[in-house]
Amino acid sequence: MHKQELLQWLTEEQQKWELLLAAIGESRMDQAGVSGDWSMRDVIVHLTGWQHWVVARLQAAAAGQPEPSPPWPADRTTDDAVNAWIDAAYRQQSLRQVLDDTRAVHQQLMAVIEQLPADCRIETIDGKFHVIWLHEQRFVPGEFFYHFYDDHAADVRAWLERTA
Numbered sequence: 001m002h003k004q005e006l007l008q009w010l011t012e013e014q015q016k017w018e019l020l021l022a023a024i025g026e027s028r029m030d031q032a033g034v035s036g037d038w039s040m041r042d043v044i045v046h047l048t049g050w051q052h053w054v055v056a057r058l059q060a061a062a063a064g065q066p067e068p069s070p071p072w073p074a075d076r077t078t079d080d081a082v083n084a085w086i087d088a089a090y091r092q093q094s095l096r097q098v099l100d101d102t103r104a105v106h107q108q109l110m111a112v113i114e115q116l117p118a119d120c121r122i123e124t125i126d127g128k129f130h131v132i133w134l135h136e137q138r139f140v141p142g143e144f145f146y147h148f149y150d151d152h153a154a155d156v157r158a159w160l161e162r163t164a
Contacts, residue, residue, distance in 0.1 A: 001122045006130055006141065007113055013145045014106050021099070024160070029095050031163070035155040041095055042087065043152050048102040049086030051144045055108045058141070061134040062112055109141060 021040075029041040038046070049071075056068050070076075072085040090098060113132070121133040129146065132139045140146065 001124050001130060003113065003116060003118055003120060003122060006122055006132075007110060009130065010106075010110060010113070010141065013142065017145070017148075020156070024156075026095060026099075028163070034159045035152045040156065041098055043148075043156070044098055044102050045090040046083055046086060047144050047148055047152075048098070048105055049083075049089065050147070051102075051105045051109070054139065054141070054143050055105055055112065057137075058109070058132070058134070058139045059112050061137050061139070062116060064135070067137075106144075113141060 021044075024040050029044075030039045032039050034040045035043050053070055056071070060066065060068050070082075071089075072082050076082045076085050090101075093101070116132070116134070123131045123133070125131060129140065130142050132141055
């Protein structure tokens with residue numbers, strides 16, 4: 001895969017994401033029960049919090065810098081503990097701030113990929129998982145979307161059907 005193809009794929013995935021958010025509507029973003037007890041806002045916060053970490057790592061590698069420390073405290077070593085920290089970090093933000101942040105982190109991802117050399121190594125695994133290799137480090141730029149599809153999309157679709 002070439003860099004421009006990856007950027008196009010990310011653009012298309014973001015467009016699908018935006019269509020989903022529009023279909024849900026801001027007035028329903030805080031309704032619990034979308035994915036377990038989580039609201040759609042909670043799902044967005046969860047995905048965005050992890051995406052910040054992906055982008056920070058990719059930015060550092062692209063600049064030839066060492067991998068930064070994660071934004072969460074070092075004692076948060078399990079996914080559940082990190083998710084709880086992410087939830088608490090975003091708890092006071094308005095829905096507008098959460099939505100703006102998820103869009104901003106996507107733009108940051110696109111910007112860092114655009115700045116990579118045209119011949120950077122990008123692989124596609126199993127025909128769908130795109131991986132960037134920089135300095136022998138592996139980055140999954142589509143992790144936001146992959147995780148959503150694998151762990152949350154079915155719940156969101158079921159919730160949409162139940163609440164239609």
